[in-house]
Amino acid sequence: xxxxxxxxxxxxxxxxxxxxxxxxxxxxxxxxxxxxxxxxxxxxxxxxxxxxxxxxxxxxxxxxxxxxxxxxxxxxxxxxxxxxxxxxxxxxxxxxxxxxxxxxxxxxxxxxxxxxxxxxxxxxxxxxxxxxxxxxxxxxxxxxxxxxxxxxxxxxxxxxxxxxxxxxxxxxxxxxxxxxxxxxxxxxxxxxxxxxxxxxxxxxxxxxxxxxxxxxxxxxxxxxxxxxxxxxxxxxxxxxxxxxxxxxxxxxxxxxxxxxxxx
Numbered sequence: 448x449x450x451x452x453x454x455x456x457x458x459x460x461x462x463x464x465x466x467x468x469x470x471x472x473x474x475x476x477x478x479x480x481x482x483x484x485x486x487x488x489x490x491x492x493x494x495x496x497x498x499x500x501x502x503x504x505x506x507x508x509x510x511x512x513x514x515x516x517x518x519x520x521x522x523x524x525x526x527x528x529x530x531x532x533x534x535x536x537x538x539x540x541x542x543x544x545x546x547x548x549x550x551x552x553x554x555x556x557x558x559x560x561x562x563x564x565x566x567x568x569x570x571x572x573x574x575x576x577x578x579x580x581x582x583x584x585x586x587x588x589x590x591x592x593x594x595x596x597x598x599x600x601x602x603x604x605x606x607x608x609x610x611x612x613x614x615x616x617x618x619x620x621x622x623x624x625x626x627x628x629x630x631x632x633x634x635x636x637x638x639x640x641x642x643x644x645x646x647x648x649x650x651x652x653x654x655x656x657x658x659x660x661x662x663x664x665x666x667x668x669x670x671x672x673x674x675x676x677x678x679x680x681x682x683x684x685x686x687x688x689x690x691x692x693x694x695x696x697x698x699x700x701x702x703x704x705x706x707x708x709x710x
Contacts, residue, residue: 449660450573450595453546457537457564464511464540467496468559469519470568474532485530485556489523492558500560511540512560522547531597537564551597551706552576572596576710577662579686582652583701584668584676585694587637589614589648592698593659597706599698605651607644609636614648642675649679656684665705667693 448456460466469492473485493516500509515538522536526549533550544564552572559565573596581592587607593600605614637644656664663686666673670690677685687709693701 450578451660454566454569454573457544457546457569458566460539460544461563462539462541462544463562464508465500465515465560466537466539466544466562466564467512467515467519468557468565469534469536470554470557471523471534471536472532472553472556473530473534474553476532488556492556493519496558496560508540515540535569548596549598551702578660579662580652580656580659580664581701581705582664582666582668582676583694584666584672585692586641586672587633587644588694590694590698590701591652591655592701593661594702597702599702602698603655605648607637607648609633612644614644614651641672645672645675646679649676652676653680653684662686665689665709667691667701667705 469489471485471489497509497512497516500512503509518538519536523534526534526547529549531549531551533552533554534548535550535554536547538545538547550572552575554568554572557565557568576596578593578595578600581590581594583590583592589605591603591605593602603616605616607613608615652664663684664680665687666677666685667689668676669692673688673690677688687705689704689708691704693704696704
């Protein structure tokens with residue numbers, strides 16, 4: 448489900464007992480958070496919400512909030528080792544809504560309890576960090592990494608097949624260099640035809656971006672390979688370029704490089 452649809456679902460939910468919204472800044476580079484002080488902020492924020500509900504003298508609402516907070520603490524404990532820069536959780540007392548996400552982007556810590564969720568921050572994040580893809584090119588191998596709010600949603604791997612002359616999703620177990628003859632033959636044919644083949648790839652990438660409803664792509668690879676693709680894609684679809692060979696890096700390290708360099 449796209450982020451826009453998730454936000455729409457959250458905004459459409461109303462619960463007369465309450466909807467809990469948590470934005471938690473867990474960015475270790477943010478000074479006083481380096482020692483895990485976000486945990487203290489979490490504890491204090493949840494405590495303040497309980498005090499506010501206690502003042503209403505509504506035991507059923509207080510019970511519902513406490514039940515949700517217990518679930519929240521368990522959820523955060525599960526994701527504690529994954530924490531990057533932020534965390535968002537939105538949950539309704541009736542159990543119909545439960546959205547939790549670790550973020551690669553920072554948020555301002557805040558806690559909200561009311562009939563509807565507080566969505567201002569997540570809507571701002573959607574505008575600032577739209578859903579995009581990282582396209583990592585290693586000559587005849589291409590990795591397509593779909594991201595949302597700095598989190599990897601899906602990864603697809605394409606390789607050029609010499610026999611069919613097409614970019615095919617072979618998966619991580621493939622050995623594309625071994626197809627269509629020996630390695631040297633494959634290399635020669637690729638160098639001879641790379642302009643035409645990268646043009647084909649650019650068209651396939653644009654189709655993928657459109658079908659997934661993404662805002663665009665970040666291109667990563669050697670200057671030559673990235674240049675070939677960039678020249679054959681619509682300029683409004685290119686959000687940034689990194690001319691480094693990062694194809695051997697894990698996906699999360701490539702994502703970090705993009706955020707540190709371009710965003």
